[in-house]
Amino acid sequence: MKINLKSxxxxxxxxxxxxxxxxxxxxxxxxxxxxxxQAERVFQMSKxxxxxxxxxRWVDDLGYGYGYPIFNFYAPLPYYIxxxxxxxxxxxxxxTKIVFMVGIVISFFSMYLLxxxxxxxxxxxxxxxxxLYFPYHAANIYVRGAVGEYFAYAFLPLVFWSIYVLYKRTxxxxxxxxxxxxxxxxxxxxxxxxxxxxxxxxxxxxxxPYALFMLTLSKNKKIYIYSLGVFFAFSFLLSSFYVIPAVxxxxxxxxxxxxxxxxxxxxxxVCIGQLWESAWGFGGSTSGCIDGxxxxxxxxxxxxxxxxxxxxxxxFIKSKKITHEIIFWVFLLFSIFLMLDYSKFxxxxxxxxxxxxxPWRFLNFSGLFISLIAAFFILKLxxxxxxxxxxxxxxxxxxIYFNAKLFSPIDNVNFSNAYYKNIEHIRWDxxxxxxxxxPPDFIKPVSRRQLPQEILEIEGGSAVVLLTNSxxxxxxxxxxxxxxxxxxxxxxxxxxxxxxxxxxxxxxxVSRGMKIYLPEGKQEVVMQFLTTPIQRVGNLFTLIxxxxxxxxxIAKRKNLL
Numbered sequence: 001m002k003i004n005l006k007s008x009x010x011x012x013x014x015x016x017x018x019x020x021x022x023x024x025x026x027x028x029x030x031x032x033x034x035x036x037x038q039a040e041r042v043f044q045m046s047k048x049x050x051x052x053x054x055x056x057r058w059v060d061d062l063g064y065g066y067g068y069p070i071f072n073f074y075a076p077l078p079y080y081i082x083x084x085x086x087x088x089x090x091x092x093x094x095x096t097k098i099v100f101m102v103g104i105v106i107s108f109f110s111m112y113l114l115x116x117x118x119x120x121x122x123x124x125x126x127x128x129x130x131x132l133y134f135p136y137h138a139a140n141i142y143v144r145g146a147v148g149e150y151f152a153y154a155f156l157p158l159v160f161w162s163i164y165v166l167y168k169r170t171x172x173x174x175x176x177x178x179x180x181x182x183x184x185x186x187x188x189x190x191x192x193x194x195x196x197x198x199x200x201x202x203x204x205x206x207x208x209p210y211a212l213f214m215l216t217l218s219k220n221k222k223i224y225i226y227s228l229g230v231f232f233a234f235s236f237l238l239s240s241f242y243v244i245p246a247v248x249x250x251x252x253x254x255x256x257x258x259x260x261x262x263x264x265x266x267x268x269x270v271c272i273g274q275l276w277e278s279a280w281g282f283g284g285s286t287s288g289c290i291d292g293x294x295x296x297x298x299x300x301x302x303x304x305x306x307x308x309x310x311x312x313x314x315x316f317i318k319s320k321k322i323t324h325e326i327i328f329w330v331f332l333l334f335s336i337f338l339m340l341d342y343s344k345f346x347x348x349x350x351x352x353x354x355x356x357x358x359p360w361r362f363l364n365f366s367g368l369f370i371s372l373i374a375a376f377f378i379l380k381l382x383x384x385x386x387x388x389x390x391x392x393x394x395x396x397x398x399x400i401y402f403n404a405k406l407f408s409p410i411d412n413v414n415f416s417n418a419y420y421k422n423i424e425h426i427r428w429d430x431x432x433x434x435x436x437x438x439p440p441d442f443i444k445p446v447s448r449r450q451l452p453q454e455i456l457e458i459e460g461g462s463a464v465v466l467l468t469n470s471x472x473x474x475x476x477x478x479x480x481x482x483x484x485x486x487x488x489x490x491x492x493x494x495x496x497x498x499x500x501x502x503x504x505x506x507x508x509x510v511s512r513g514m515k516i517y518l519p520e521g522k523q524e525v526v527m528q529f530l531t532t533p534i535q536r537v538g539n540l541f542t543l544i545x546x547x548x549x550x551x552x553x554i555a556k557r558k559n560l561l
Contacts, residue, residue: 014108017129017396020404021104024142024412025097030420031409033145034284038082039096039420040430045071045083046095051471055241055539056083058495058529060472064445065427065452066491066513067472068437072535073246073253077194078103078147092417099147106154108132110188111368114157115375117164118324120382123375126395130374131157133399134367135280135298136360138406143282143293152199153364158188159207160368166231167214170224180552182227186234187549193239197246198356199364205338206331206365213327237545244538252493254440263357269341270295270360276302282410285358295339295360300398301370305332308377315380325376332369335362427451439492443511452489452513459485459515473529480522487515488527495535498527 024031030039044059048071056079057072071079078099085095111131116124131137140150162185169178193200211228218224236243250256271289275297283292312325337343339359347353374395381388419425428448435444445451456465456477463481470476479486490496492509498516499505500523507514507527516525531539 017400018105018108018132020400021132021138021141021407022101024407024409025100027412029412029414029416030093030096031142031412033143033409035145035147035433037430037433038099038145038147039092040426041070041079042082042086042096042099043092043421044426045076045079046086046092048472049083049087051473053473053529056080057245057535058473058493061423061426062431063435063438063491064431065423066438066442066489068435068491069249069253069493069495070434070437072242073250073255073437075148075152075194075196076242077191078151092420096420100141103147103151103154104132104141107137107150107157110154110157110161111371114161114164115372117161118372119375119379122382122388122392123378126378126392127371127375129396129399130301130304131367131371133403133407134301134363134371135294135296135403135406136363136367138403139294140364142407142409148196149199149361149364152192152196152203153367155188155191155195156199156203156364156368159192159203160210162186162188162231163207163211163214163228166227167218167224170220170227171218172220175220175223177223177226177230179230180556182230183234183549183552186231186238189231189235190238190545193235194242197243198361201352202356202362202365206334210327210331217324234545234548237541238549240538240541240545241535242538244541245532245535248534249494249532252439253437254442255436256440257436265347265354265357265359266341266344268358268360269344270339272340275336275339280406285360293360295363297363297366297370298399298403300395300402301374304374304377304395305370308373311377311380312373325373328369328372328376332366332373335365335369338362339366424448424451439509441511442491455489457487457489459487463518475525475527477525478523479518479525481520483518483520485515485517486525487513489513490527493529494532495529496527497530498525500525 040062041059044062045056047061048056048059055071056076057069058067059070060067062068062070081102082095082099085098086092089095108128108131112124112128114124115127119127137150137153140146140153165185166178166182169175169181189200192203215221215224215228267287268285274289274291274295276299278291278294278296280294280296281292285291285293309329312329316323316326338346339362343359347359378388378392381391428445428451438444455470455475456467458465461482461484463479463484465477465479465484465486467475467477475488475490477486487510488507490513492507492514496507496514497504498507500516500518505516507516518525
């Protein structure tokens with residue numbers, strides 16, 4: 001077999017570029033982050049998968065041991081990757097690190113694809129490195145541990161790439177609606193949604209104007225509109241298994257408690273000086289300009305943008321044409337504006353903005369548009385070959401040199417897999433960090449002593465109750481003796497159904513779980529976490545979407561499309 005030296009060198013170069021961002025993941029154990037629940041959530045996902053749940057909605061040990069439907073509401077994609085990895089590898093920490101690695105690596109290649117498509121190969125490389133090493137990206141990974149957010153960050157460029165490709169496919173005379181492309185290109189958008197729903201909402205503030213901007217440039221507007229309709233329809237279909245229940249069943253949880261409670265957006269606007277200089281830290285966000293978390297754009301990035309602005313203005317004055325680049329300048333300014341308190345009227349006016357909690361989340365989009373602006377800047381300089389090479393080298397080396405040190409956690413905790421799989425640890429330490437998906441009127445334990453010791457408890461009377469089968473989504477037990485109430489230490493959710501001797505009975509919701517009445521005699525009780533009608537609709541829509549995706553792929557391969 002002939003060895004392609006050029007390919008080997010390219011792979012080696014990419015490893016050298018990406019490796020510094022991954023380095024902490026090669027240490028033993030794990031590290032401390034704000035959302036210090038990641039390994040435990042991966043474990044809970046794999047446990048539910050092994051018990052036959054799919055799609056996974058309920059986990060057994062979180063929620064103080066009462067369980068709760070976290071993956072009905074908390075975007076599940078990263079945890080599916082970790083959960084399936086753990087089932088295969090039987091190594092929880094390695095599986096969790098794989099989740100981190102996948103999200104990090106995709107961010108570089110997705111930006112490279114978008115920027116190189118819009119500009120050039122060198123523009124793509126520079127944009128990919130700036131995007132990968134963007135300071136807020138490091139904060140999301142090694143400070144906040146915001147897995148869903150940096151996973152969405154990884155796919156954001158692919159969504160803009162998809163809209164652009166649709167524009168190019170339809171910007172021809174006598175062209176049909178590119179059904180095949182529109183359906184397949186909807187996949188990145190659905191991946192953003194099931195990675196981080198808040199990022200998907202923020203994306204809409206840019207994606208809709210971007211699609212409209214491309215429409216103004218289109219020579220075949222009618223076909224382009226139809227293509228966008230297919231794109232958005234299939235984005236919705238593919239993510240419906242998550243989106244529909246997450247929206248319509250949230251009333252059964254305490255998720256609204258997350259609005260305010262230290263995360264009220266008026267208290268977390270960024271001071272403009274923090275975009276230039278804010279000390280790198282591992283603390284949190286507070287009101288005012290002295291935060292424990294850095295919101296800097298990166299000085300090198302700001303300087304690069306200023307130079308790019310000069311070249312952009314010169315180019316615009318000379319050509320007097322509205323180019324594709326201008327929309328990214330508008331978006332960059334808008335993303336920064338939304339982080340400042342001057343934008344409070346927008347936050348107050350748009351629906352659901354309070355759920356975003358932190359205006360500085362828009363740093364993800366600032367990083368996206370800074371990277372693209374850098375790519376256009378490199379494109380303008382490519383004719384000046386020596387200058388271009390030197391500038392690319394300076395930007396790449398400078399970006400890695402100044403920002404690689406940010407991709408490092410505050411510490412490394414050399415705990416084994418057993419620590420993160422310890423049920424008592426999950427039920428108390430981990431559950432305290434995130435309990436918003438418990439029922440709204442659930443009385444949460446205030447100490448370890450209040451955690452449930454048994455799944456079943458007898459209330460009144462004398463009887464023998466024997467638990468014969470217990471899984472994350474299934475309970476089976478027998479009762480013999482006097483009439484009693486059985487208290488079930490599982491959080492109430494409409495998916496739970498109980499049958500006594502094959503007959504469905506009422507599950508009464510109580511402050512800490514559920515209970516059922518069993519008359520005198522012997523009974524066999526089966527409790528199952530079933531699919532609600534709302535979830536069935538979501539599952540059906542996604543199944544239709546996936547079926548059509550595979551159908552058009554097969555049709556395309558057989559030249560039927």
